[in-house]
Amino acid sequence: MRVGVIGTGHVGLITCASFAAVGHDVVGTDADRSKIDALSTGDMPFHEPGVADSIRAGMAGGRLSFSHETADAVREADVVFVCVGTPARASGEANLVAVEQAAREVVAHASAGLVIAEKSTVPAGTADRLTRSVALQRPDIAGSVEVVSNPEFLREGHALHDAMHPERILVGADSDAAFDVMRRLYEPFTSEGARLIETDIRTAELAKHACNAFLALKISYANALARLCERAGADVEAVTEVMGADSRIGPAFLNAGLGYGGYCFPKDLVAFDHLASSLGYDFAMLREVARINDEAIDATLEKVRDALWNLEDKRVALLGLAFKPGTDDVRIAPALMLAQRLRELGATVVGYDPHAAESAVRAQPELEVAPTAYEAAREAHCVVLCTEWEEFQELDFDKLGEIMATRVFVDGRNAIDGERAVAHGFHFYPTGRRPLTPGRA
Numbered sequence: 001m002r003v004g005v006i007g008t009g010h011v012g013l014i015t016c017a018s019f020a021a022v023g024h025d026v027v028g029t030d031a032d033r034s035k036i037d038a039l040s041t042g043d044m045p046f047h048e049p050g051v052a053d054s055i056r057a058g059m060a061g062g063r064l065s066f067s068h069e070t071a072d073a074v075r076e077a078d079v080v081f082v083c084v085g086t087p088a089r090a091s092g093e094a095n096l097v098a099v100e101q102a103a104r105e106v107v108a109h110a111s112a113g114l115v116i117a118e119k120s121t122v123p124a125g126t127a128d129r130l131t132r133s134v135a136l137q138r139p140d141i142a143g144s145v146e147v148v149s150n151p152e153f154l155r156e157g158h159a160l161h162d163a164m165h166p167e168r169i170l171v172g173a174d175s176d177a178a179f180d181v182m183r184r185l186y187e188p189f190t191s192e193g194a195r196l197i198e199t200d201i202r203t204a205e206l207a208k209h210a211c212n213a214f215l216a217l218k219i220s221y222a223n224a225l226a227r228l229c230e231r232a233g234a235d236v237e238a239v240t241e242v243m244g245a246d247s248r249i250g251p252a253f254l255n256a257g258l259g260y261g262g263y264c265f266p267k268d269l270v271a272f273d274h275l276a277s278s279l280g281y282d283f284a285m286l287r288e289v290a291r292i293n294d295e296a297i298d299a300t301l302e303k304v305r306d307a308l309w310n311l312e313d314k315r316v317a318l319l320g321l322a323f324k325p326g327t328d329d330v331r332i333a334p335a336l337m338l339a340q341r342l343r344e345l346g347a348t349v350v351g352y353d354p355h356a357a358e359s360a361v362r363a364q365p366e367l368e369v370a371p372t373a374y375e376a377a378r379e380a381h382c383v384v385l386c387t388e389w390e391e392f393q394e395l396d397f398d399k400l401g402e403i404m405a406t407r408v409f410v411d412g413r414n415a416i417d418g419e420r421a422v423a424h425g426f427h428f429y430p431t432g433r434r435p436l437t438p439g440r441a
Ligand code: UGA
Pocket: 121, 152, 153, 154, 155, 156, 157, 212, 215, 219, 252, 253, 254, 255, 256, 257, 258, 259, 260, 261, 262, 263, 264, 265, 323, 324, 325
């Protein structure tokens, strides 16, 4: 089948790669001309495992191309995906200007029978708005161009894997004809066992927000437990292990730490709350989830202050700057928020990240970064682990201790074996567990 993709950010590019990989003919386009120029020569705009190879393979095989012209992505297409950003307005409401603009451009070049699929995360009711604007813009084809909802469930860092092996595919549509197009499109995945869930459009739109908000809720539940365990002298890792062993709860997304970040959870939670209140429902639980998430940064900051006392003359090293491992994305990264708070209290902050240093400095030019974890830790009074990159498992505490001004380690992700750090003279502050002190470990 022929597929057009509008917007080549994280979602759009993986949509391009995965549909080309299963044999569809895909054309991607983006309002940012420089992105298309770079992609056409095989350059990737971000770090995402496997995507560069997959994009290049699609292009080399003649199944994937990029164009400046929306018309190239729409002409002859069976389905065009709208994958543009839906940032939050100051009020928290999702800003759908880019979605509307993209759809208008698609509709300008559309022929009868085209399916326009929303992949961007949008509030319930958006497809209805799009359908109404198609009717206004192109009365000639209005009845035969359909808008469907097909939310993505990709995790950054695993996005290509998630796209190629989806746990579920969600399609919300209003007609058998539209469902049929989407079934044919996803046949290479469903024939391998992927589950296709079909709903009405508003249900699909709402389900995407419901999933992200619930995952955020699980994380905040674990973080609230961490605060309680710290006060009670209990161990949050053991508590969540017990919880996770109950198949009704499950172990995923119960890792206490610095909290969730990234482009999706923080913005989607606020947008979902905004949608609920616009429909007359006060979804107060969502605001509490966000409050607990902010509190996780405060709690980590307090550990640093507890260990170091005044911060004015202190140097703090942050290990990991990306909002999670496996990506160079620092949007709403807890590490950068912590850096900001530490600086406000007078500390000198130096960060290290194996992939996100460049994007971190772009986002926060005042941030000093170092080329290795040890260089970041040199002369530091405290190290805070902010993102649980695999390589931090191998930290040499002997070496670290020798180059630091004082041996204090705050584990903001419970990723390190504290006993190992303490054996090298470190004062070790985990999250939601008892601090460990040399001589009393
Ligand atoms: C999230 C969802 O997991 C995807 O299903 C969804 O498609 C995507 O948003 C989206 O809407 O586009 P992503 O933002 O890539 O994916 O990241 P996650 O792996 O979900 O992690 C989000 C944040 O939660 C990270 O900062 C991570 O460190 C944090 N987290 C995760 C915790 O603090 N504790 C946990 O137990 C799990």
